[in-house]
Amino acid sequence: MAPLRHLLPALTLGSVAHSAVLAQDQFQKRCESFADEIDTPNVKVNIVSYVSGSTNLTLDNVATCDQSVAVSSDVCRVAMAVTTSNASEITLEAWFPRDYAGRFISTGNGGLGGCIQYSDLSYTSGLGFATVGANNGHNGTSGEPFYKAPEVLEDFVYRSVHTGIVVGKQLTDLFYDEGYDKSYYLGCSTGGRQGFKLAQDFPGELDGIVAGAPAINFVGLLSWSAHFYPITGPVGSATYLSLDEWDLVHEEVLRQCDGLDGAEDGIIEDTDLCHPNATTLLCSPGEASDSCLTAAQVNTVHEIYAPLLSSNGTLIYPRMQPGGEQYAAPAMYNGQPFPYSKDWWRYVVYSDPNWNATKWTVKDAEAALRQNPYNIQTWNADLSPLRDAGSKLLTYHGLQDQLISSDDSKLYYHRLLETMGATSSQLDEFYRFFQISGMAHCQSGDGAYGIGNRAVSDYSTDPEDNVLMAMVRWVEEGVPPETIRGAKFSDGVGSEIEYYRKHCRYPRRNVYKGPGNYTDENAWECI
Numbered sequence: 021m022a023p024l025r026h027l028l029p030a031l032t033l034g035s036v037a038h039s040a041v042l043a044q045d046q047f048q049k050r051c052e053s054f055a056d057e058i059d060t061p062n063v064k065v066n067i068v069s070y071v072s073g074s075t076n077l078t079l080d081n082v083a084t085c086d087q088s089v090a091v092s093s094d095v096c097r098v099a100m101a102v103t104t105s106n107a108s109e110i111t112l113e114a115w116f117p118r119d120y121a122g123r124f125i126s127t128g129n130g131g132l133g134g135c136i137q138y139s140d141l142s143y144t145s146g147l148g149f150a151t152v153g154a155n156n157g158h159n160g161t162s163g164e165p166f167y168k169a170p171e172v173l174e175d176f177v178y179r180s181v182h183t184g185i186v187v188g189k190q191l192t193d194l195f196y197d198e199g200y201d202k203s204y205y206l207g208c209s210t211g212g213r214q215g216f217k218l219a220q221d222f223p224g225e226l227d228g229i230v231a232g233a234p235a236i237n238f239v240g241l242l243s244w245s246a247h248f249y250p251i252t253g254p255v256g257s258a259t260y261l262s263l264d265e266w267d268l269v270h271e272e273v274l275r276q277c278d279g280l281d282g283a284e285d286g287i288i289e290d291t292d293l294c295h296p297n298a299t300t301l302l303c304s305p306g307e308a309s310d311s312c313l314t315a316a317q318v319n320t321v322h323e324i325y326a327p328l329l330s331s332n333g334t335l336i337y338p339r340m341q342p343g344g345e346q347y348a349a350p351a352m353y354n355g356q357p358f359p360y361s362k363d364w365w366r367y368v369v370y371s372d373p374n375w376n377a378t379k380w381t382v383k384d385a386e387a388a389l390r391q392n393p394y395n396i397q398t399w400n401a402d403l404s405p406l407r408d409a410g411s412k413l414l415t416y417h418g419l420q421d422q423l424i425s426s427d428d429s430k431l432y433y434h435r436l437l438e439t440m441g442a443t444s445s446q447l448d449e450f451y452r453f454f455q456i457s458g459m460a461h462c463q464s465g466d467g468a469y470g471i472g473n474r475a476v477s478d479y480s481t482d483p484e485d486n487v488l489m490a491m492v493r494w495v496e497e498g499v500p501p502e503t504i505r506g507a508k509f510s511d512g513v514g515s516e517i518e519y520y521r522k523h524c525r526y527p528r529r530n531v532y533k534g535p536g537n538y539t540d541e542n543a544w545e546c547i
Contacts, residue, residue, distance in 0.1 A: 047118045050195075051096030058098075060190055067099035073146075077138070084161040085135035092146030092475075094118040096195070102187055104157065108171035110180045111155040114188050115141045116195050121148030123492070124192050124200040126185045126226070128211020130462075132360055133176060134158040134165065140206065143475035147488070150200060152188030156180045156210075163363030168371055170393070177394040181214045182222060202495055206488055208232035208462035208473060209424065212415065213398050220400040224409030228491040232416045232473050233424050233462050236398040236432060237337060241424060243385035244328045244337035246361035248352050250380065251323045255355035258316045265313060266349035269321055272301055273342045282532030285539075287458045287467040290529040291341040291419050291426065298322055324353065331382055336389070338427035344420035347460045351422050368393065401435035407450045414452050414491050416473070416504060416523075418459025420466060429453060433526055444527060453526040454487075454504045468506030468521035470513060479507050479517065501525070503546065508539075522546070 048070045055068040071077060073093040079086065096116040103109045113136055127140035133156040144151045157175025158165035166173045175183075185203075193199040203226045207215050215231025235241055253259045261269070277294035278284050288294055298321035303312035313321070328337040340348065352358065357377035366375045369388045389397075406413060417426040433453050436442065458467010463476050472478045472486030480486055483493040483501070490501040503522035510516040519539035524530050524546035536543040 047094065047096070051116070054096060054098065054195060057194060058100075058191065060187060062103040063187060064101045064103075065098065066101060067097065069097050071095050071097050079138065082134075082159045085159070086138050089138035089142050092142045095145050098191065100187075102154075102183055104175055104179050104183055105171040107169070108157055108175050110157050110175055110183060111136065111159075112184050112187060113138075113141060113153055114191050115145040115151045116192070117145040117148055117150070119148055120150065120196060122196075122198060122201045123149045123204060124189055124202070125149040125151050125204040125206060126181060126188060127151060127153040128181065128205070128207020128209075128214040129154075129156045130209050130211060131161050132163045132363060133210045134160045134162070137211070139475050143478065144206060144488070147481065149204070150188070150192040150196070152184045154180045154184040163360065163367045164373075165367075166363075167367040167373065173368065174394050177396045178214075178217045178221060181218065182225075185218075185225060202227045202492075204488070204491065204495075205229045205231070206473070210235050212236070213238060215413075215415075217398050219403060219406050219411070219413050220398065223403075223405035224411055226411060228412045228414070228495040230414050230416075230473070230488055230491050232487075233418060233421055233426075234398075234415060234429065234432075235424055237428055238396045238398055239385075239388045239392055240328070240337040240397070241428065242358075242361045242364045243382075243388060244425070245352065245358040245423075246365075246377070246380045246384070247328050247382070248324065249355070249357045249378065251320055252353050252355055254378075257355070258314065259320045260355055261313070261317050261320060261349070261353065263346075263349050264310070265317065266345045266353065268301060268311070268313070269296075269298065270343075270345035272296065272298065273345065276300075277342060281530060282534075283538035283543075288343040288419060289457045289531070290455070291343055292430070292529075294342045296321075296325065296342050328382070328385070330386055336382075336385055338425055338431050341419060341421070341426050344418075344422050344460060347420055347422035347465075364388070399432075399435075401432065401439035403436060403451060404440060410450075412450055412491065412494050412500075414454075414487065414494070414501070416454040416456050416459075416471065416487060418456045418461065418465055418469065420458060420460045421462075423461045426455065430526065448500065448525070452500060454501075454523050455526055455529070456504070456506060456523050457521070457530065458508070459506070464512075468508040468519065468523070470507035470509060470517075471504050471523070476513050479513065485520075505541070 051070040071091050075091045078088045098114040101109050102112050125144050136153045136155050141151050141153050157172050157180045205215050205226050212231040212234030215229045216234050216236050273296045280293045281289035298318045301313045327339045362377035417429040459465040459469035483490040485505045494500045505522050508518045510518050520541045528546040530544050533545045
């Protein structure tokens, strides 16, 4: 028989393993019995199931939404229908992680937003958040459910995300004995607009809101998206540019603007300094057209970079920021009406499914602005109630965004300064905006876009590298982010990191000072 002292380590390890199994079993049993405890008004529970980490969860979902998601950690999944009116309901999911950090978070949507973003549920629950996400009151990515359905539209504008937070907090308190300590929000694009809607209309409901590339000035945004088709015309028009021709434009924009920040690295650090002149691409008599542009095409480029004005000259939406041409061309300048804009006028503004989107004019923009249902504009520039509630709002915007111009976020920032009579340092106390150079719409791009805003750009949970955890540190430790550090991947997330770059807090901008290579993050300075 072995000496007792030789058995003690094995016994200890065995006890630890046995305790872990018991804890696992207790969590699973807690989940399996949870449905019997839910007695929340207007909530119908459809699914309560334990899902182990590393499961590839296949979803019974509409065809235009995600069909599967990799679950990153053990969770208790609760799927339910929540009635919001006599004529509307939302589909809501709550994911409660086994490794719970005592925090609640709501996630947002995208586009015209009838899909739960399961990837965000997996990402945030994997970070220990009790997480909720909803379908915004309808299924799929089309705007057709808004047709003569004001209650469904109201869910989309604000009620879905707000209701999800109210119900989600109640269920979090019910599921965990300790409840939750702090509450957060994470979203981008339409999700960014939802975050701003919460900040503007429900101040104090959350401790921290991370709202990226926000689709605020929403009707103006859809008008701006619609106005590209009248500029380019259909494919084959004299005013239309092919993808190859937009590549030429992009190269010329970089030639004129890339070095303005001190380094020629294929990235524009401050698009405010860039005002490209496309006449340099004008074909000379007899020059081959594959290496230059016609006069009509040059005019198209200049119109693309002009702000959208109303018929009386007032600003509807700012210009497209230069530098993202290769991302914007397939989505915005493709010779077709933009689908979300088309749906908005068909199913909301005019309630006419046969309305011809190719006939759009600025008069249609003005009609939509007069309508502004449930104040979907999300353009209130007085955030003093949010400030007074002690809540924090962090926003970021990629400077290569192909779908929502980053100039709109800058415009909102300056509207805040004016409306609130505040200085930048006063805004910094509760509201911080970061320009992310080399980031396209919410993800990807040519630069250091990996900031942890979603699973596809996550590589670190350090608050210096992860925008969500930066918000957590700001709320819970009182340490606000000075910069957001991004990673440049060689071939997408999970591949080799080529370099890091610290993105500046607006209105500061990044300038290359040297002496190292531009890939050296310490060779840059926020000024």
